[in-house]
Amino acid sequence: MEADAPGPFAFPAHSGCGRRDLLLAGLAGAAGLLGLGGCRSAPREKPPGAAAGPGRAEVEALLEARSRAVLEHDAARFLATVHSDEPGFRARQEELFTALSRLPFAMWREHVTQVEGPLATLRLAYRYRGFDTGDVVLTTYLELGRADGGWLFTGDGGDKEDAPESWADPDVRAVRGESCLVVGRGPLEQVADRLDRCVPAVTAVVGSGWARRAVALLPGDADRAEALAGGRPLEGIAAAPTATPNADGSRGQDRILVSPEGWPRLNALGRRVVLTHELTHVAMGSAGDDRTPMWLVEGFADHVAYRDTGTPPAAAARELAEEVARGELPGGLPSRADFATGAPRLSQAYQEAWLACRMVAGRYGEDRLLRLYREAGRRSEREALHEVLGVTDLTGPWRAYLREELG
Structure with a gap:
């Protein structure tokens, strides 16, 4: 979250009582902010003959096949772009495809921005069906190696880290409510049900001139939460709105980040207040408002x-x-x-x-x-x-x- 964005719904750690105790199920404080990140492969020795690297057109052809495979749920086509001689990487790509297949993409497209030897720097753009009105654009990396006279993907970017996203968790899933989409792990149905009930409360005050729908992210653990938050310390945070700027400089899409540790500790009033508060930020376009x-x-x-x-x-x-x-x-x-x-x-x-x-x-x-x-x-x-x-x-x-x- 940017420094000038609206702050997270926080429960400061101190010995007193008040709003924190009112919203928590017990005296334990909520901690963590949603975040999602994935493991990377260690830098490895490049395959023979890979130093020269592929041409942009060759990489684009592979990416086109991957993009179509994601949207058409075609595992065979997706894995056909992955070198069979890299079993560890191939296993991670299988997990990735399984995770992607659980998410409702209206659009998914990867493009090359740069090729340096065997390393390709990519721009990934996606939209969630029925919720995103613009693209979310991320930077990702893949390595390539020769195979039967052509090129296939052989590894992650090594020490080049992809922008964290929900599908980095192989157990990710999505739950769609009447007015919301909740992506991540854990009690997604609870969050979706509560968000659906918050939308009318927000609309009653701000009017109907907003989307009246939202995407919420709930990670499986605090480490993934911290990864999505850019590594910031996040103790005491219950939830936060975010519209992370896209890798191409355009505005990102609004998300509500829900704490994986804080949510179970909130009582019914706490859940209502926290999500209504964050949904109001979404309705007012507060993320990035300086x-x-x-x-x-x-x-x-x-x-x-x-x-x-x-x-x-x-x-x-x-x-x-x-x-x-x-x-x-x-x-x-x-x-x-x-x-x-x-x-x-x-x-x-x-x-x-x-x-x-x-x-x-x-x-x-x-x-x-x-x-x-x-x-x-x-x-x-x-x-x-x-x-x-x-x-x-x-x-x-x-x-x-x-x-x-x-x-």
Whole structure:
């Protein structure tokens, strides 16, 4: 996830109570963020005669056969591009094809971007049927060797790592709900069922002008989660939205990343709040938004998530309530830095943002809260506040609201 993207739904590790405890089934903290990656072959001695390498046209012909095989579920055609003298690599390719055959691709296409000796650098573009409106574009690598006067694939890229994706797990599968696709391992049906029920809740606030569908990824373990997250430390993260930029520089497709360790520890309320929060980010196109103030991005998502739960503010914002009870009111609305992973008052930043948006919705109406969000993505925060609410600063009213709700 980019630094400027909306933050993950996190449960900061500390000894206090609050939103974290409210959403967890027990006192154990959720950890991990979805990620998927695969093993690679070690660099190996190149086959005799491979140094010169194949031509681009020869590699493209093999890739065309592979692409057609994936879309037509033709294992024989796919494996016909793999050298029979490389049993380890061939076994991994068989696992790869099996994994790919379980996923609903509307499009899958590999192209050559560069050939250096036996190593081909590829661009892989794919779309999930019924969900992706644009391509997801990744960089991958394959090695080639001679076979009967031609060329076949003989290995991975060695020390060149493919961009991580769900099919790197041979046990991957996909579950389609009414409004969602969930890819990965584990309780996919549970996630799909909950997402389907979240879509109407999000639409009730943001309107019907969004796709009203989403793709969620749930890996089998934390290591795969960390791989997809680019190797970042991910303790305390329950879920996160992402739209990773494509390898060709275009915008990627929205995904909801679900923690494989956190999901089983969430209670029913936690699952509802977490997925509604992340789905709101998808509906608002928040991933990669570096203009809208973060208190609006995160506070609005929490407003939608908690809207119909009946949860009292003092219960969902326990950490902030404890501070207010001690007379420790925040000096201003949380900044973007306050939402950074590992920030000392991360939980309170979410709570402050949520209550700011809850106050706006209560006093001005949800329609104006939604308009404020959109205007703040096009102009300065001060200008947006003046245009939509007729004020230039919410600090005073918001601090008074905190005293009323939490004092």
